[in-house]
């Protein structure tokens with residue numbers, strides 16, 4: 001809008017100046033009327049209206065110049081305003097971009113920290129597991145050493161064991177290497193080798209008697225009960241001896 005008005009104003013100014021120039025030209029070029037008697041034109045008559053016209057033109061031109069300069073001022077102002085707005089928008093966008101980048105960097109840093117912490121936790125868990133496993137192994141080994149020591153201290157020599165078995169009446173039905181009525185004790189040991197829970201079961205079986213575990217060997221003959229005829233401690237010693245074969 002301003003542009004159009006300015007263009008119009010400038011072209012109007014051009015016209016005025018052009019017209020003005022022509023008039024001046026005329027005034028310069030047209031020779032002063034010959035002072036003849038016939039043409040009694042008063043000498044001052046011509047210049048006066050010309051001067052008025054010139055004055056008007058100059059006034060109008062001044063007004064126009066003022067208007068144009070105002071428009072120019074306005075335009076310059078609005079251009080400056082627009083430039084300021086653009087500058088601000090760019091600055092805002094830059095700020096936002098910087099902010100976004102900073103936020104992203106912070107998020108990445110946080111994620112990295114979390115990962116490091118997770119890894120550390122996992123490491124701790126692994127160490128704890130390993131420690132626990134090592135402790136368990138040590139405890140198991142210690143237990144085994146203790147029980148082995150116990151067995152060793154209560155175990156009888158083969159001769160003493162066989163004497164005890166004989167006194168207890170076992171050898172009527174058992175031998176170490178041969179099936180008699182009951183299974184060979186070496187076969188009993190071989191069947192249960194590695195089964196830690198079997199000792200108590202066998203002690204109970206010898207105490208209470210029973211059948212069913214060796215039917216294929218014995219044809220289903222039961223073993224008689226030995227408690228309380230044989231002391232519990234002796235039954236335990238006999239079972240330990242049998243399992244050690």
Ligand code: HEC
Nearest residue numbers: 168169170173182210211212213214215218221222223238
């Ligand atoms: C009258 C015969 C007889 C006498 C005496 C006897 N046993 Fe037995 N024994 C058997 C028979 C039969 C079996 C098989 C039982 C079965 O099939 O479960 C057996 C099984 C056993 C077993 C294995 C049990 C199982 O469940 O695998 C042991 C251990 C055993 N005898 C120890 C002894 C001891 C120790 C004595 C002496 C205190 C003894 N026996 C005396 C007949 C006898």
